[in-house]
Amino acid sequence: MARSATTSDAFNAVAEPQRRNILTLLTKGERTVNGIAATLGLTQPQVSKHLSVLKQVGLVTVRGSGPQRFYKVNGAGLKPMHDWVSTFEQSWSESMDRLEVYLKELQAKTQSENKPNE
Amino acid sequence: MARSATTSDAFNAVAEPQRRNILTLLTKGERTVNGIAATLGLTQPQVSKHLSVLKQVGLVTVRGSGPQRFYKVNGAGLKPMHDWVSTFEQSWSESMDRLEVYLKELQAKTQSENKPNE
DNA sequence: TTCTTATATTCTACTATTGACATATTCCGA
DNA sequence: TCGGAATATGTCAATAGTAGAATATAAGAA
Numbered sequence: 001m002a003r004s005a006t007t008s009d010a011f012n013a014v015a016e017p018q019r020r021n022i023l024t025l026l027t028k029g030e031r032t033v034n035g036i037a038a039t040l041g042l043t044q045p046q047v048s049k050h051l052s053v054l055k056q057v058g059l060v061t062v063r064g065s066g067p068q069r070f071y072k073v074n075g076a077g078l079k080p081m082h083d084w085v086s087t088f089e090q091s092w093s094e095s096m097d098r099l100e101v102y103l104k105e106l107q108a109k110t111q112s113e114n115k116p117n118e
Numbered sequence: 119m120a121r122s123a124t125t126s127d128a129f130n131a132v133a134e135p136q137r138r139n140i141l142t143l144l145t146k147g148e149r150t151v152n153g154i155a156a157t158l159g160l161t162q163p164q165v166s167k168h169l170s171v172l173k174q175v176g177l178v179t180v181r182g183s184g185p186q187r188f189y190k191v192n193g194a195g196l197k198p199m200h201d202w203v204s205t206f207e208q209s210w211s212e213s214m215d216r217l218e219v220y221l222k223e224l225q226a227k228t229q230s231e232n233k234p235n236e
Numbered sequence: 237t238t239c240t241t242a243t244a245t246t247c248t249a250c251t252a253t254t255g256a257c258a259t260a261t262t263c264c265g266a
Numbered sequence: 267t268c269g270g271a272a273t274a275t276g277t278c279a280a281t282a283g284t285a286g287a288a289t290a291t292a293a294g295a296a
Contacts, residue, residue, distance in 0.1 A: 091193025
Protein backbone atom coordinates (compact mmCIF):
# COMPACT_ATOMS: atom_id res chain seq x y z
CA MET A 1 0.00 0.00 0.00
CA ALA A 2 1.17 3.49 -0.67
CA ARG A 3 1.34 6.62 1.41
CA SER A 4 -1.74 8.63 2.24
CA ALA A 5 -2.76 10.98 -0.54
CA THR A 6 -1.54 14.53 -0.17
CA THR A 7 -5.13 15.62 -0.69
CA SER A 8 -6.51 13.41 2.06
CA ASP A 9 -6.24 16.02 4.78
CA ALA A 10 -4.39 19.11 5.96
CA PHE A 11 -1.71 17.00 7.65
CA ASN A 12 -0.63 15.44 4.37
CA ALA A 13 -1.05 18.58 2.32
CA VAL A 14 1.16 20.53 4.69
CA ALA A 15 3.85 17.87 4.92
CA GLU A 16 5.34 19.28 1.74
CA PRO A 17 7.75 22.14 2.61
CA GLN A 18 6.92 24.15 -0.51
CA ARG A 19 3.25 24.12 0.35
CA ARG A 20 4.06 25.39 3.81
CA ASN A 21 6.08 28.17 2.24
CA ILE A 22 3.17 29.08 0.02
CA LEU A 23 0.77 29.24 2.94
CA THR A 24 3.20 31.31 4.95
CA LEU A 25 3.59 33.71 2.06
CA LEU A 26 -0.17 34.00 1.68
CA THR A 27 -0.29 35.13 5.29
CA LYS A 28 0.85 38.52 4.04
CA GLY A 29 -2.12 38.79 1.73
CA GLU A 30 -3.51 37.58 -1.53
CA ARG A 31 -1.12 36.57 -4.28
CA THR A 32 -1.29 35.48 -7.90
CA VAL A 33 0.23 32.23 -9.15
CA ASN A 34 3.10 33.96 -10.88
CA GLY A 35 3.58 36.20 -7.88
CA ILE A 36 4.07 33.18 -5.67
CA ALA A 37 6.33 31.53 -8.21
CA ALA A 38 8.54 34.60 -8.47
CA THR A 39 8.81 35.08 -4.71
CA LEU A 40 9.59 31.48 -3.89
CA GLY A 41 11.67 30.67 -6.94
CA LEU A 42 9.34 27.99 -8.25
CA THR A 43 8.00 27.32 -11.71
CA GLN A 44 4.43 28.29 -12.53
CA PRO A 45 3.18 24.70 -13.05
CA GLN A 46 4.64 23.70 -9.70
CA VAL A 47 2.80 26.47 -7.93
CA SER A 48 -0.45 25.70 -9.74
CA LYS A 49 -0.26 22.06 -8.67
CA HIS A 50 0.60 22.89 -5.09
CA LEU A 51 -2.28 25.36 -4.97
CA SER A 52 -4.56 22.70 -6.39
CA VAL A 53 -3.70 20.42 -3.49
CA LEU A 54 -4.13 23.19 -0.96
CA LYS A 55 -7.47 24.11 -2.46
CA GLN A 56 -8.75 20.54 -2.35
CA VAL A 57 -8.14 20.32 1.37
CA GLY A 58 -9.63 23.75 1.96
CA LEU A 59 -6.48 25.59 2.92
CA VAL A 60 -6.76 28.24 0.23
CA THR A 61 -9.54 29.94 -1.71
CA VAL A 62 -9.47 31.62 -5.09
CA ARG A 63 -10.85 34.95 -6.18
CA GLY A 64 -11.46 35.83 -9.82
CA SER A 65 -12.21 33.57 -12.74
CA GLY A 66 -10.15 35.40 -15.32
CA PRO A 67 -6.58 34.75 -16.35
CA GLN A 68 -5.52 36.60 -13.25
CA ARG A 69 -6.43 34.80 -10.05
CA PHE A 70 -5.83 35.74 -6.46
CA TYR A 71 -5.23 33.06 -3.91
CA LYS A 72 -5.97 33.62 -0.25
CA VAL A 73 -5.10 31.49 2.73
CA ASN A 74 -7.87 29.90 4.75
CA GLY A 75 -6.32 29.42 8.18
CA ALA A 76 -9.45 27.75 9.55
CA GLY A 77 -8.49 24.65 7.57
CA LEU A 78 -5.57 24.22 9.93
CA LYS A 79 -7.70 24.17 13.06
CA PRO A 80 -7.90 20.35 13.23
CA MET A 81 -4.11 20.22 13.09
CA HIS A 82 -3.82 22.89 15.72
CA ASP A 83 -6.26 21.09 17.98
CA TRP A 84 -4.43 17.80 17.68
CA VAL A 85 -0.99 19.28 18.22
CA SER A 86 -2.23 21.31 21.17
CA THR A 87 -3.00 18.14 23.10
CA PHE A 88 0.76 17.70 23.42
CA GLU A 89 1.40 21.31 24.35
CA GLN A 90 1.71 20.63 28.06
CA SER A 91 4.94 18.76 27.38
CA TRP A 92 6.88 21.88 26.52
CA SER A 93 4.77 24.44 28.30
CA GLU A 94 6.67 26.20 31.03
CA SER A 95 3.51 27.26 32.77
CA MET A 96 3.34 23.82 34.28
CA ASP A 97 4.72 24.00 37.80
CA ARG A 98 6.84 21.47 39.65
CA LEU A 99 4.02 19.76 41.47
CA GLU A 100 2.03 19.32 38.30
CA VAL A 101 5.03 17.82 36.56
CA TYR A 102 5.61 15.46 39.45
CA LEU A 103 2.01 14.31 39.53
CA LYS A 104 1.93 13.79 35.80
CA GLU A 105 5.07 11.70 35.79
CA LEU A 106 3.86 9.73 38.76
CA GLN A 107 0.62 8.99 36.99
CA ALA A 108 2.38 7.85 33.82
CA LYS A 109 4.70 5.70 35.87
CA THR A 110 1.90 4.05 37.79
CA GLN A 111 -0.04 3.36 34.62
CA SER A 112 2.84 1.64 32.87
CA GLU A 113 3.54 -0.54 35.91
CA ASN A 114 -0.02 -1.69 36.36
CA LYS A 115 -1.08 -2.19 32.80
CA PRO A 116 1.75 -1.76 30.32
CA ASN A 117 -0.33 -3.16 27.49
CA GLU A 118 -3.97 -2.80 26.75
CA MET B 119 11.61 13.64 -7.59
CA ALA B 120 9.71 11.87 -4.86
CA ARG B 121 7.93 13.00 -1.76
CA SER B 122 9.78 14.23 1.28
CA ALA B 123 11.04 11.46 3.53
CA THR B 124 8.79 10.62 6.43
CA THR B 125 11.83 10.95 8.66
CA SER B 126 12.70 14.41 7.41
CA ASP B 127 10.70 16.23 10.07
CA ALA B 128 7.73 16.05 12.41
CA PHE B 129 5.38 17.29 9.71
CA ASN B 130 6.06 14.33 7.47
CA ALA B 131 6.24 11.80 10.28
CA VAL B 132 2.85 12.86 11.57
CA ALA B 133 1.19 12.92 8.16
CA GLU B 134 0.58 9.19 8.54
CA PRO B 135 -2.70 8.60 10.43
CA GLN B 136 -1.46 5.49 12.21
CA ARG B 137 1.48 7.38 13.62
CA ARG B 138 -0.85 10.06 14.91
CA ASN B 139 -2.92 7.35 16.56
CA ILE B 140 0.18 5.93 18.18
CA LEU B 141 1.21 9.31 19.55
CA THR B 142 -2.28 9.97 20.84
CA LEU B 143 -2.31 6.62 22.57
CA LEU B 144 1.05 7.30 24.16
CA THR B 145 -0.46 10.41 25.67
CA LYS B 146 -2.06 8.12 28.23
CA GLY B 147 1.32 6.81 29.29
CA GLU B 148 4.08 4.47 28.28
CA ARG B 149 3.24 1.46 26.15
CA THR B 150 5.01 -1.60 24.78
CA VAL B 151 5.09 -2.43 21.08
CA ASN B 152 2.64 -5.28 21.44
CA GLY B 153 0.49 -3.17 23.68
CA ILE B 154 0.17 -0.54 20.98
CA ALA B 155 -0.44 -3.17 18.33
CA ALA B 156 -3.22 -4.79 20.34
CA THR B 157 -4.93 -1.49 21.14
CA LEU B 158 -4.84 -0.11 17.63
CA GLY B 159 -5.36 -3.37 15.78
CA LEU B 160 -2.02 -3.28 13.99
CA THR B 161 0.61 -5.93 13.45
CA GLN B 162 3.75 -5.86 15.53
CA PRO B 163 6.11 -5.14 12.60
CA GLN B 164 3.94 -2.26 11.55
CA VAL B 165 4.12 -0.71 14.97
CA SER B 166 7.88 -1.25 15.20
CA LYS B 167 8.39 0.50 11.90
CA HIS B 168 6.13 3.40 12.80
CA LEU B 169 7.91 3.79 16.12
CA SER B 170 11.22 3.77 14.30
CA VAL B 171 10.12 6.75 12.24
CA LEU B 172 8.75 8.56 15.27
CA LYS B 173 11.97 7.94 17.15
CA GLN B 174 14.12 9.27 14.31
CA VAL B 175 12.32 12.58 14.34
CA GLY B 176 12.40 12.76 18.13
CA LEU B 177 8.72 12.29 18.81
CA VAL B 178 9.14 9.25 21.03
CA THR B 179 11.78 7.88 23.37
CA VAL B 180 12.42 4.31 24.51
CA ARG B 181 13.01 2.95 27.98
CA GLY B 182 14.56 -0.47 28.59
CA SER B 183 16.95 -2.46 26.44
CA GLY B 184 15.48 -5.88 27.10
CA PRO B 185 12.89 -7.71 25.09
CA GLN B 186 10.31 -5.55 26.78
CA ARG B 187 10.51 -1.92 25.77
CA PHE B 188 8.44 1.02 26.84
CA TYR B 189 7.80 3.84 24.43
CA LYS B 190 7.01 7.31 25.65
CA VAL B 191 5.80 10.33 23.71
CA ASN B 192 8.01 13.40 23.51
CA GLY B 193 5.57 16.20 22.92
CA ALA B 194 8.32 18.78 22.67
CA GLY B 195 9.11 17.40 19.22
CA LEU B 196 5.82 18.83 18.06
CA LYS B 197 6.60 22.36 19.15
CA PRO B 198 7.84 23.50 15.71
CA MET B 199 4.58 22.28 14.21
CA HIS B 200 2.59 24.01 16.88
CA ASP B 201 4.46 27.24 16.37
CA TRP B 202 3.92 27.18 12.63
CA VAL B 203 0.26 26.31 12.82
CA SER B 204 -0.32 28.93 15.50
CA THR B 205 0.60 31.69 13.08
CA PHE B 206 -2.70 30.96 11.37
CA GLU B 207 -4.67 30.76 14.57
CA GLN B 208 -6.09 34.27 14.30
CA SER B 209 -8.17 33.09 11.36
CA TRP B 210 -10.50 31.03 13.47
CA SER B 211 -9.97 32.64 16.83
CA GLU B 212 -13.16 34.07 18.26
CA SER B 213 -11.28 36.34 20.59
CA MET B 214 -10.73 38.64 17.65
CA ASP B 215 -13.36 41.33 17.76
CA ARG B 216 -15.24 42.90 14.86
CA LEU B 217 -13.02 45.91 14.47
CA GLU B 218 -9.90 43.82 14.42
CA VAL B 219 -11.39 41.57 11.75
CA TYR B 220 -12.38 44.57 9.69
CA LEU B 221 -8.94 46.13 9.90
CA LYS B 222 -7.24 42.89 9.04
CA GLU B 223 -9.38 42.31 5.99
CA LEU B 224 -8.93 45.90 4.92
CA GLN B 225 -5.20 45.57 5.19
CA ALA B 226 -5.15 42.36 3.15
CA LYS B 227 -7.37 43.97 0.55
CA THR B 228 -5.20 47.03 0.25
CA GLN B 229 -2.07 44.95 -0.07
CA SER B 230 -3.42 42.84 -2.90
CA GLU B 231 -4.57 45.89 -4.78
CA ASN B 232 -1.30 47.72 -4.57
CA LYS B 233 1.13 44.89 -5.08
CA PRO B 234 -0.53 41.63 -6.01
CA ASN B 235 2.76 39.99 -6.86
CA GLU B 236 6.14 40.35 -5.31
C1' DT C 237 23.97 -22.78 27.39
C1' DT C 238 19.44 -23.20 25.62
C1' DC C 239 14.70 -21.96 25.25
C1' DT C 240 11.38 -18.42 24.97
C1' DT C 241 9.29 -14.07 24.52
C1' DA C 242 9.39 -9.39 22.64
C1' DT C 243 10.99 -6.58 19.21
C1' DA C 244 13.58 -5.26 14.98
C1' DT C 245 14.74 -6.00 10.21
C1' DT C 246 14.43 -7.61 5.44
C1' DC C 247 12.06 -8.40 1.04
C1' DT C 248 8.48 -7.78 -2.34
C1' DA C 249 4.75 -5.48 -4.86
C1' DC C 250 2.03 -1.61 -5.49
C1' DT C 251 1.07 3.19 -5.59
C1' DA C 252 1.34 8.14 -5.52
C1' DT C 253 4.23 12.20 -5.49
C1' DT C 254 7.51 15.34 -7.36
C1' DG C 255 9.99 18.21 -10.81
C1' DA C 256 10.64 19.30 -15.58
C1' DC C 257 8.88 20.16 -19.84
C1' DA C 258 5.25 20.69 -23.12
C1' DT C 259 0.68 21.88 -24.09
C1' DA C 260 -4.16 23.06 -23.27
C1' DT C 261 -7.46 26.28 -21.40
C1' DT C 262 -9.47 30.62 -20.10
C1' DC C 263 -10.72 35.27 -20.27
C1' DC C 264 -9.63 40.13 -21.37
C1' DG C 265 -8.75 43.68 -24.65
C1' DA C 266 -8.03 45.44 -29.29
C1' DT D 267 -13.30 37.70 -33.61
C1' DC D 268 -8.55 37.21 -32.62
C1' DG D 269 -4.34 37.53 -30.14
C1' DG D 270 -2.00 37.32 -25.84
C1' DA D 271 -1.15 36.84 -21.02
C1' DA D 272 -2.09 34.01 -16.95
C1' DT D 273 -3.11 29.73 -15.32
C1' DA D 274 -4.28 24.75 -15.52
C1' DT D 275 -3.36 20.19 -17.09
C1' DG D 276 -0.84 16.17 -19.13
C1' DT D 277 3.19 13.18 -19.66
C1' DC D 278 7.44 11.16 -18.21
C1' DA D 279 11.01 9.28 -15.10
C1' DA D 280 12.66 8.67 -10.70
C1' DT D 281 11.86 7.86 -5.88
C1' DA D 282 10.30 6.28 -1.53
C1' DG D 283 6.47 4.59 1.58
C1' DT D 284 3.31 1.12 3.02
C1' DA D 285 1.41 -3.44 4.18
C1' DG D 286 2.23 -8.13 4.51
C1' DA D 287 4.81 -12.09 5.49
C1' DA D 288 8.94 -14.21 6.86
C1' DT D 289 13.01 -14.00 9.46
C1' DA D 290 16.71 -12.14 12.43
C1' DT D 291 18.06 -10.26 16.88
C1' DA D 292 18.25 -9.56 21.81
C1' DA D 293 17.84 -10.45 26.59
C1' DG D 294 15.92 -12.90 30.58
C1' DA D 295 14.86 -17.48 32.70
C1' DA D 296 15.64 -22.25 33.49
